[in-house]
Amino acid sequence: MDFKFNEEGMRRVAEEAVANMAAQQTQDLERLRQQYVGQPIAVIRPALRQLFASYDGNITEPDLSEWAQLISDGTRIEMTPEPIDWSR
Secondary structure, eight states, X not given: OOOOOOHHHHXXXXXXXXXXXXXXXXXXXXXXXXXXXXXXXXXHHHHHHHHHHHTTOOXXXXXXXXXXXXXXXXXXXXXXXXXXXXXX
């Protein structure tokens, strides 16, 4: 049995997964913006914290308050993937 690892294919799949995750998070943030525009930051903060927790993530101050303010103001937040550093 012969096994050949396709490193380029693995990198392509990983980078596509990161891009898909960023797109999904952008959609989720857009839903929050549409739902909470004009609402007080104190109302938005728990929803934003819950969104990050749903991705097994965490958002801390000052980002939590800054992003809640952006959502309240109706500003669109877009997550953009960074290239994966394959040199490690």
